[in-house]
Amino acid sequence: MAREREIFRRYRSAFGSAGAVLSSTVLEICRGRLGAERERPEVEAESATRPLRLGVFSFANCAAVRWGLAATGSPEPVTGTPEAVAAALLAGEVDVAPISLVEYLRHHRELLALPGLAIGSDGPVMSCQLFTRGPLAGLAGGRVALGSSSRTAALLAKVLLTEWVGVEAEYRVEPPVLADMLRQAGGAVLIGDAALAETLHPRPGLRVHDLGALWREWTGLPMVFAVWAVRRTTAARRPDDVRAAHATLLDAAGRGGRHLAEVAGSPAGDGLFDRDELARYLGVLDHSLGERQVAGIRHFAKLAARHGDVAEDADITFFGGDA
Numbered sequence: 001m002a003r004e005r006e007i008f009r010r011y012r013s014a015f016g017s018a019g020a021v022l023s024s025t026v027l028e029i030c031r032g033r034l035g036a037e038r039e040r041p042e043v044e045a046e047s048a049t050r051p052l053r054l055g056v057f058s059f060a061n062c063a064a065v066r067w068g069l070a071a072t073g074s075p076e077p078v079t080g081t082p083e084a085v086a087a088a089l090l091a092g093e094v095d096v097a098p099i100s101l102v103e104y105l106r107h108h109r110e111l112l113a114l115p116g117l118a119i120g121s122d123g124p125v126m127s128c129q130l131f132t133r134g135p136l137a138g139l140a141g142g143r144v145a146l147g148s149s150s151r152t153a154a155l156l157a158k159v160l161l162t163e164w165v166g167v168e169a170e171y172r173v174e175p176p177v178l179a180d181m182l183r184q185a186g187g188a189v190l191i192g193d194a195a196l197a198e199t200l201h202p203r204p205g206l207r208v209h210d211l212g213a214l215w216r217e218w219t220g221l222p223m224v225f226a227v228w229a230v231r232r233t234t235a236a237r238r239p240d241d242v243r244a245a246h247a248t249l250l251d252a253a254g255r256g257g258r259h260l261a262e263v264a265g266s267p268a269g270d271g272l273f274d275r276d277e278l279a280r281y282l283g284v285l286d287h288s289l290g291e292r293q294v295a296g297i298r299h300f301a302k303l304a305a306r307h308g309d310v311a312e313d314a315d316i317t318f319f320g321g322d323a
């Protein structure tokens, strides 16, 4: 693990956030081939003797959950970007954490999803956006830059443009900095707080296409951008602890959801946005994971498979066996 971290650090210091993506991809490939089918004894042996560790995203999209965890006096979760939290979950450094839907689908044999909790929207999401200088049809034959922090929104944009708008473009993963991305591309996909900031205070001359809204318009379904997951090995060894962690998270999300104005004004509320902006955003996000959300996930998984980005059999499986 220490060696993996060193590799990660070197890639990042050489290539910035693109290096982080590159190194985690290399690690994923190695783990998929070498590590997926066997348990990782050092991680699992250690895990039986310590409390489960929770991860959360540092983005505003987890503000309600972070607030709810703090309100119930839960141990502080490990906080990071979606990329970092996914790497930590897969490496056994955290046990229960949110993970980008595409990463979940890519690792569906290693992971189980927790029922009833997600990060998504039933319509506009405000923080998963495609920014363009002109109409979507104008992207034909041009380039679209995909922010390296995103897996799901990036693929969603590609699928929407190709299959719904009918536009073929060249896609390139780049560090998630809008001005740089749009230097050589007609469109750029951003997620998280950066996307939310660019949406709340749009740059003159840029069009903002909300990917949650477009997905809903196309399919009639909610979009799930991230699910909460646990490694199957941990779920098998420590089902009671996972059940307890799941209950804690549902409780935290429920509390946060009932106190959005307080969340928006609290330190857990990010500090990047003013209270009203954050309250509006938190009201738009959908943390539920019911039948319609699962239908959205399955529909997206099929489209993702068609584009070769996840395996044909990629599907969502729940801890406890229910949705």
Ligand SMILES: C=C(O[C@@H]1C=C(C(=O)O)C=C[C@H]1O)C(=O)O
Pocket (backbone or CB within 6 Å): 057, 059, 061, 082, 099, 100, 101, 119, 120, 125, 127, 128, 149, 150, 151, 152, 153, 154, 191, 192, 193, 225, 226
């Ligand atoms: C709603 C969001 O969903 C996210 C989108 C992700 C992706 O596109 O891969 C990953 C994690 C989530 O943070 C957001 O980023 O604001």
